[in-house]
Amino acid sequence: MKEKLAPIHFIQHNRIKIQENLEAFLIDLFTLQDIDSKSITVYGPRTTDEPLETQIDHDNIHGWLESHLIANENRLSILSKEIINKNDETALHLAHAEYGKRLAESIKEDVHFSNGQELFGYLNAVLLDGMPCDKINSLVEANDHHLVWKSKEDVHSKYYIEQALPEDLFLTLRKSFLTSFLQSIGISDFSMDTTSEAIVYAADF
Numbered sequence: 001m002k003e004k005l006a007p008i009h010f011i012q013h014n015r016i017k018i019q020e021n022l023e024a025f026l027i028d029l030f031t032l033q034d035i036d037s038k039s040i041t042v043y044g045p046r047t048t049d050e051p052l053e054t055q056i057d058h059d060n061i062h063g064w065l066e067s068h069l070i071a072n073e074n075r076l077s078i079l080s081k082e083i084i085n086k087n088d089e090t091a092l093h094l095a096h097a098e099y100g101k102r103l104a105e106s107i108k109e110d111v112h113f114s115n116g117q118e119l120f121g122y123l124n125a126v127l128l129d130g131m132p133c134d135k136i137n138s139l140v141e142a143n144d145h146h147l148v149w150k151s152k153e154d155v156h157s158k159y160y161i162e163q164a165l166p167e168d169l170f171l172t173l174r175k176s177f178l179t180s181f182l183q184s185i186g187i188s189d190f191s192m193d194t195t196s197e198a199i200v201y202a203a204d205f
Contacts, residue, residue: 003061005053008132012065013052015128018103019072020046025099026079030091035082036075043071066131077159080169089169096173097180104184111185116142119187119203120149126181130155140200151199171199 023046027036040046047068048055057064083092103126104111113119120139129136129151136155140148156170175192182190182203189204 002058005056005058005061009056009061009065010052011125012069012128012132013047013056015126016065016068016072017047018126019076019128020068021103022096022099023072023075023079025102026076026083026095029095030079030083030086032079032082035079039075039078043074044068046072046075062131062133069128069131072128073156073159077163077165080160080173081163081165084165089166093173093176096177100177100180101184104181108185115144116147116203119147119205123149146202146204148200148202150201152197154194154199168194 136151160169187205191202193200
């Protein structure tokens with residue numbers, strides 16, 4: 001039976017595209033086309049630039065989105081390993097920060113928020129943390145100039161551990177990306193802390 005596309009499917013697709021564009025940015029920056037070709041052979045290709053409704057499997061919308069999410073996680077962890085091996089971890093962090101800056105600059109004209117809850121809604125449409133049904137991210141506290149949100153679990157690091165990379169690598173890369181991204185939309189007071197129960201983010205603006 002054909003499934004019907006809902007707004008959340010377009011949001012999830014956009015989250016995946018943002019991460020796939022990160023792949024493309026790293027591939028070009030570090031000249032990793034050969035590694036990319038091998039990863040695509042193993043894990044499958046990125047989504048295309050065609051409208052979602054023309055490329056998605058309407059008989060399995062959830063499965064199509066999830067398969068592209070998992071493929072992206074695998075390809076990114078492989079690229080990360082190659083970059084660290086050929087350069088160092090610092091180069092990888094600087095690249096994520098630069099991507100965060102470029103992403104923010106490319107879309108900040110469309111970024112409008114007047115309080116923490118609106119900022120959370122915007123960030124939640126950008127950050128890829130599992131599938132929507134996983135409900136990884138949730139709002140903790142928000143007011144006119146303050147936002148706290150949390151991720152109930154880290155759904156990314158397992159891919160990096162499979163590549164024998166540091167267990168905390170993804171989270172530190174996420175911090176590099178978000179710090180730069182938020183600075184580029186005018187938010188310089190940002191923190192990210194990992195506890196035994198959650199990953200907690202806070203921003204003041």
